[in-house]
Amino acid sequence: MAKIHGAVVVNTDRCKGCNLCVVACPSHVLDLQKKEVNDRGYHFAYMSNPEACIGCQSCAWVCPDACIEVYRVVEK
Amino acid sequence: MELNEIIRPENRVYKKPELLNDTHMHYCPGCSHGVVHKLVAQVIEEMGMQEKAIGVSPVGCAVFAYNYIDVDWLQAAHGRAPAMATAAKRLMPDKLVFTYQGDGDLAAIGTAETIHACNRAENITIIFINNAIYGMTGGQMAPTTLLGQKTATCPYGRRVDLNGYPLAIAPLLAQLDGTCYVTRQSVHTVANVRKTKAAIRKAFENSMKGLGTSVVEVVSTCNTGWKLIPEKANEWMVENMFAKYPLGDLKNKEE
Numbered sequence: 001m002a003k004i005h006g007a008v009v010v011n012t013d014r015c016k017g018c019n020l021c022v023v024a025c026p027s028h029v030l031d032l033q034k035k036e037v038n039d040r041g042y043h044f045a046y047m048s049n050p051e052a053c054i055g056c057q058s059c060a061w062v063c064p065d066a067c068i069e070v071y072r073v074v075e076k
Numbered sequence: 077m078e079l080n081e082i083i084r085p086e087n088r089v090y091k092k093p094e095l096l097n098d099t100h101m102h103y104c105p106g107c108s109h110g111v112v113h114k115l116v117a118q119v120i121e122e123m124g125m126q127e128k129a130i131g132v133s134p135v136g137c138a139v140f141a142y143n144y145i146d147v148d149w150l151q152a153a154h155g156r157a158p159a160m161a162t163a164a165k166r167l168m169p170d171k172l173v174f175t176y177q178g179d180g181d182l183a184a185i186g187t188a189e190t191i192h193a194c195n196r197a198e199n200i201t202i203i204f205i206n207n208a209i210y211g212m213t214g215g216q217m218a219p220t221t222l223l224g225q226k227t228a229t230c231p232y233g234r235r236v237d238l239n240g241y242p243l244a245i246a247p248l249l250a251q252l253d254g255t256c257y258v259t260r261q262s263v264h265t266v267a268n269v270r271k272t273k274a275a276i277r278k279a280f281e282n283s284m285k286g287l288g289t290s291v292v293e294v295v296s297t298c299n300t301g302w303k304l305i306p307e308k309a310n311e312w313m314v315e316n317m318f319a320k321y322p323l324g325d326l327k328n329k330e331e
């Protein structure tokens with residue numbers, strides 16, 4: 001069976017920590033940084049559970065600041 | 077599979093549209109305006125209209141739209157965007173002309189311009205962000221504010237006897253002979269974001285085909301004005317806004 005591997009890259013400078021990507025992800029891949037902040041003071045998003053990402057792009061579609069790039073590989 | 081094997085240019089399936097430039101948008105975290113800006117940039121890019129698009133930005137939170145989407149823009153006085161778009165489109169019929177307006181801009185001070193542009197069948201698109209509040213000025217009551225909704229100027233909730241009824245303007249515009257497409261969408265889930273993108277595309281294509289005025293209302297959140305965190309604002313919108321402002325096409329003349 002084909003296995004799908006996904007990954008996201010968050011533009012941490014642009015991220016405003018709104019949490020909408022975290023809520024939108026069906027695989028619970030993302031979280032907001034608990035302590036770290038960007039230079040605007042926002043707790044930016046990151047992959048806390050990268051293995052679970054299926055590259056579905058849900059997070060990227062809902063992100064109001066277009067911070068998320070999505071990568072996807074289908075392993076045959 | 078290692079992350080560095082996945083994160084390679086050939087595997088990229090989603091990226092920021094190039095027309096959305098690198099300037100930080102001033103919108104509050106989680107604001108619907110950002111999502112709709114992204115969609116406008118994507119659609120213009122996919123249509124190959126970057127050299128032909130002219131937006132008209134409003135007075136309201138979206139006043140700086142011209143700083144974010146890298147096409148030509150005009151900046152209108154409060155509520156007058158459809159009048160300026162009329163002029164631009166009539167002078168340059170080969171351009172893709174659209175307005176981008178909030179509910180205070182479109183349905184309060186600019187009601188006359190909105191109705192008359194639609195009634196004249198101007199070949200423009202009106203993108204209408206309805207967050208039921210005056211966002212930019214600090215969350216005052218708008219004509220679209222729901223009954224019972226608390227705002228800075230109706231702190232105990234909007235009352236019929238004092239403030240009248242909320243105004244659903246899309247059905248009024250759909251009645252006019254000059255509109256070809258009036259639709260109401262939202263951007264709180266992936267499916268809805270995709271539908272809104274398709275609606276913007278259709279509206280832009282209508283305007284280039286000369287079918288008349290297209291109106292894309294996006295029922296939106298203003299989480300700061302509503303005093304809710306972004307995900308709760310989305311929930312509040314679903315629970316409260318959709319009853320008064322139900323989603324779907326109100327008019328689609330081609331059909």
Ligand SMILES: Cc1ncc(C[n+]2csc(CCOP(=O)(O)OP(=O)(O)O)c2C)c(N)n1
Nearest residue numbers: 135136137154178179180181209210211212
């Ligand atoms: C002629 C004029 N009257 C009033 C104002 C003050 N004003 C600025 S923005 C605004 C309302 C904006 O609300 P809306 O159109 O709903 O957009 P939002 O900020 O919610 O996106 C008002 C009344 C103004 N700038 N110009």
Ligand code: SF4
Nearest residue numbers: 015016018019021063
């Ligand atoms: S949706 Fe975008 S801005 Fe919001 S937390 Fe996620 S990456 Fe950051």
Ligand code: SF4
Nearest residue numbers: 025053054056057059
């Ligand atoms: S691409 Fe899909 S699975 Fe991966 S983080 Fe985004 S929402 Fe989650």
